[in-house]
Amino acid sequence: MNQGYDVSPILRLHYDIEPMNVTPQKGGWAALAFRVTCAHGRSYFLKMYEKSRASTAKWTALIDVYMPVMEWLRHHSRLQGSVPVPVLTNNGRFQCEDEHGVYLLYDYIDGETIGERALSEMQFSRLSELIAELHAYGEEIPVPTEALKETFDVPYLQPLRSVIDTELYELPADVQAVLQSYTPQLQEALLTVEQLSAVLKERTLPMVLCHTDIHNWNLMQSGDELLWIDWEGLRLAPPEADLMFMAEMPYYDRFLCEYRKRHAGYEVNREALHFYQGRRKLEDIWEFIEQLLQDKQDEQDRADTLHSLQKELKSLDA
Ligand SMILES: Nc1ncnc2c1ncn2[C@@H]1O[C@H](COP(=O)(O)OP(=O)(O)O)[C@@H](O)[C@H]1O
Ligand SMILES: [Mg+2]
Structure with missing residues (x-):
């Protein structure tokens, strides 16, 4: 390719x-x-x-x-040595x-991507420390962060809605079939995320630097160091933008314990957590649809994307 x-x-x-x-x-x-x-x-x-x-x-x-x-974090925080x-x-x-x-x-980075493997206990605990460290910084750092600030917008909400409400029958038959079988679930998810977005826009929530894309493909072990890579998603956002990933992992309680050592009294904001979980699903669904409708893909890639779309839609049932 x-x-x-x-x-x-x-x-x-x-x-x-x-x-x-x-x-x-x-x-x-x-x-x-x-x-x-x-x-x-x-x-x-x-x-x-x-x-x-x-x-x-x-x-x-x-x-x-x-x-x-x-770069500021790399030089001034304890993330030094743990970021690319x-x-x-x-x-x-x-x-x-x-x-x-x-x-x-x-x-x-000479090392191994964690990828399909599970994090070891030590890696999990290191990741917990790194997240707690990252969240110790916010808009006070001497580098502009305004453009990274969470707006709670969901840019793919309207496009997704028009795809299922009005454009469904113009889509290629395979995409149409997959979307059609999950239309009610998708509509409900769109509504929930839209409502939470409106609620959160009205709140003044604490915002910290967040990675917003924590998973094992963005973690590498290199010698003794766990490296945290792929920072395109770096944002100034409520901590739940990162915690949503930890909430899905085993040992989540242990993470919260570790996290509270650095952020005393921290309580999860349920609305923010649900918003991020829902928005992430819609984002992935929209990304797959865009790939299917716009990108030039070979047959295998297209079949893989269609399968991923189906899996993501199915997870709306959970
Ligand atoms: N600096 C690096 N050195 C070696 N391998 C890397 C480096 N950065 C990323 N990788 C590998 O490439 C993969 C994709 O990189 P990543 O930055 O996560 O890209 P994407 O935004 O496409 O997910 C990672 O899962 C990791 O295996
Ligand atoms: Mg990545």
Whole structure:
């Protein structure tokens, strides 16, 4: 898939890097990835957001806002050593682009993605510490965070609603069939999230820096260190934006215990938690629908996406 791109010109032009070897990596959900090795042995991780993908604008819009916050955290908090190290372009920028994509470069992390495996007790406890540390920072840090502030908007709410209310019969038959069998559940989820969004917009909730995408594919073990990667979702938000992921893990109680050592008296805001759980589901559902309707996918990718969509819709029943 990503073999089609020659990223060497980007590396030469923007980073003065002469690659000896460029190997496509198993990327994540949002981007393609390459391991870049140089003659002197240093390795890099190049992330490429393809401009042809529907989701790219969403993932790249805030790079120049969240990266400086990350860099501040890397230098001034105890997240140091646990977050990826970006490599800047020759012009001191965090990103560069060509007609095919938007690129971010990092030091290569020699380690293993947790991925399918479960976190060990030690890893879970380390992750708990890292979250508690991240949440100790907010808008007071000396780097602008205003653009990262949670608005409780749900941009895919209306598009999703018009897909199921009015456009259903114009969709490809396979997508239509899957959506049709879950229409009532989807309508109910849309309503719940819409109501919670309106309620939360009226509240003044404490906001802290949140990662907002905590799962085992965004965690790597490298030697003794647990690395927390993929910070595109960095936001200033109520802590539940992160806690929603912990709430789904075993040992959640232990996490809360650990968390309260740093954040004494913390109580979960149920409305915020439900909002984030619901919004995440709608976001994933919308992302799959967009992929099916807009992205160029081969047959296998399309079948996989359709299956993921179905699984996500089914989880609305839970
Ligand atoms: N700096 C890095 N060095 C080595 N591997 C990395 C690095 N960053 C990410 N990865 C690997 O690439 C995968 C995708 O990266 P990630 O930043 O999560 O991208 P996405 O936004 O597409 O999910 C991760 O699950 C991890 O296995
Ligand atoms: Mg990821």
